[in-house]
Amino acid sequence: MHRKASVIWEGNLREGTGTLSTESGALRDTKYSFRTRFERANGKEKNGKERKWTNLEELIAASLGGCFSMTLSDELERSGLHPERIETTAVATLEESKGRWTLTRIELEVCAKIPNATQNHFIDAALAAKTNCSIAQLLNTNILMIAHLEA
Amino acid sequence: MHRKASVIWEGNLREGTGTLSTESGALRDTKYSFRTRFERANGKEKNGKERKWTNLEELIAASLGGCFSMTLSDELERSGLHPERIETTAVATLEESKGRWTLTRIELEVCAKIPNATQNHFIDAALAAKTNCSIAQLLNTNILMIAHLEA
Numbered sequence: 347m348h349r350k351a352s353v354i355w356e357g358n359l360r361e362g363t364g365t366l367s368t369e370s371g372a373l374r375d376t377k378y379s380f381r382t383r384f385e386r387a388n389g390k391e392k393n394g395k396e397r398k399w400t401n402l403e404e405l406i407a408a409s410l411g412g413c414f415s416m417t418l419s420d421e422l423e424r425s426g427l428h429p430e431r432i433e434t435t436a437v438a439t440l441e442e443s444k445g446r447w448t449l450t451r452i453e454l455e456v457c458a459k460i461p462n463a464t465q466n467h468f469i470d471a472a473l474a475a476k477t478n479c480s481i482a483q484l485l486n487t488n489i490l491m492i493a494h495l496e497a
Numbered sequence: 498m499h500r501k502a503s504v505i506w507e508g509n510l511r512e513g514t515g516t517l518s519t520e521s522g523a524l525r526d527t528k529y530s531f532r533t534r535f536e537r538a539n540g541k542e543k544n545g546k547e548r549k550w551t552n553l554e555e556l557i558a559a560s561l562g563g564c565f566s567m568t569l570s571d572e573l574e575r576s577g578l579h580p581e582r583i584e585t586t587a588v589a590t591l592e593e594s595k596g597r598w599t600l601t602r603i604e605l606e607v608c609a610k611i612p613n614a615t616q617n618h619f620i621d622a623a624l625a626a627k628t629n630c631s632i633a634q635l636l637n638t639n640i641l642m643i644a645h646l647e648a
Contacts, residue, residue, distance in 0.1 A: 347535075347590070347591045347592075348588050348589065348590055348591075349552055349554040349555040349558055349588070349589045349591065350555065350558060350586060350587070350588045350589075351555050351556075351558035351559035351562050351586070351587045352562070352584070352585070352586050352587075353559070353562040353563050353565075353566045353583075353584070353585040353586075353587070354566075354582065354583070354584050354585075355563075355566035355567055355569075355570055355580075355582070355583040355584075355585070356581065356582050356583075357570065357580075358570050358571070358574050358579065358580070359567055359568075359570050359571035359574060362567070362570055364563060364566055364567060366559045366562070366563050367559075368551065368555040368556070368558070368559050369555055370533075370549050370550060370551050370552065370555060371549035372524065372527045372549050372550070372551035372555070372556075373523065373524075373551075373556075373559055376523045378563055378567075380567060382521075383567075384498075398521050398522035398523050399521060399523070400519065400521050400523035400524075401500055401521065402559075402560040402563045402564050402632055403500040403560075404500040404501065404502050404519040404520055404521060404523070405502075405519070405523075405524075405556045405557075405559055405560040406556075406557070406560050406632070406635070407500055407501060407502040407519070408502035408504070408517045408518075408519050408524055408553075408556055409553040409554075409556040409557050409560075411502050411503070411504040411517070412504050412506075412515060412517050412529055412553050413553050414504075415504045415505075415506035415515055416506055416510055416513070416515060416531060416534075417510075418506075419506055419508065419509050419510050419513055420509070420510035423509050423510060428509065429506075429508075429509070430507065431505065431506070431507050432504075432505070432506040432507075433503070433504070433505050433506075434503070434504040434505075434506075435501060435502070435503050435504075436501070436502045436503075436504070437499050437500070437501045438499065438500045438501075439498070439499055440498040440499075440500065441498075446631070447631055448631060448634075449631065449635055480597070480598055480599060480600065481553055481557070483599075483637065484557070484600055484636055484637050484638060485635055485636070485637070486634065486635050486636070486637055487635060
């Protein structure tokens with residue numbers, strides 16, 4: 347099975363801009379640039395209006411957070427639990443050293459509502475999801491997790 | 498520097514659905530599910546209308562394609578060349594084995610318009626970008642590349 351994205355980049359590294367599109371249409375000519383990626387700049391359109399520009403690291407964070415959350419629902423089901431709702435935030439940390447930026451870690455914070463779950467069952471499932479999730483296995487970075495079970 | 502995404506997953510693995518949002522707003526409650534991720538299903542709304550659902554692998558492909566393209570512009574500038582336009586497609590291949598899906602490779606195909614570039618300079622820069630791009634270094638998968646220089 348194949349999953350596709352398309353990119354157009356125009357100009358040089360620091361002043362150029364690019365667009366990202368995915369086959370599903372979820373990203374469609376979504377803009378990105380060096381400044382919005384590494385300098386916290388807001389993207390501005392030529393007409394002065396602000397527009398949402400993405401950065402490549404938040405897409406990685408979204409992919410990992412999404413994979414972890416669905417894998418956690420599976421781990422819980424395997425132990426006979428039926429999660430109602432799993433909420434996860436994924437925060438990627440970028441660090442610069444000698445002009446090179448590296449994604450040094452991603453912190454997952456998950457809060458779940460699971461009828462009849464004990465804290466121990468929940469933590470076991472969350473740890474298994476963090477290990478088994480296919481996107482976690484794809485990423486060469488440190489992945490940390492904090493897990494809360496809602497009452 | 499921190500980059501954040503938020504996920505809500507409701508229900509079990511196979512019938513549940515989730516939403517992905519990123520801090521920039523480029524993804525905002527964008528839907529995903531097991532079926533649209535692994536079974537090529539189109540997401541349907543309850544009212545029967547089709548809506549664009551994403552999958553986690555196209556986000557990885559977009560991130561890699563975006564990073565490669567901007568890194569290539571930098572590699573070209575370093576050798577005194579000024580790219581006008583770099584177009585890249587990134588295709589992720591997913592393979593299943595014993596019920597587990599793995600992203601086994603990503604193929605980059607890049608087509609670039611670069612005044613005064615020779616084929617050799619271009620290929621050297623493209624190979625350097627594939628090696629040096631920070632998202633390529635983040636990913637535990639095979640990355641292949643085909644590069645075309647536009648006349």
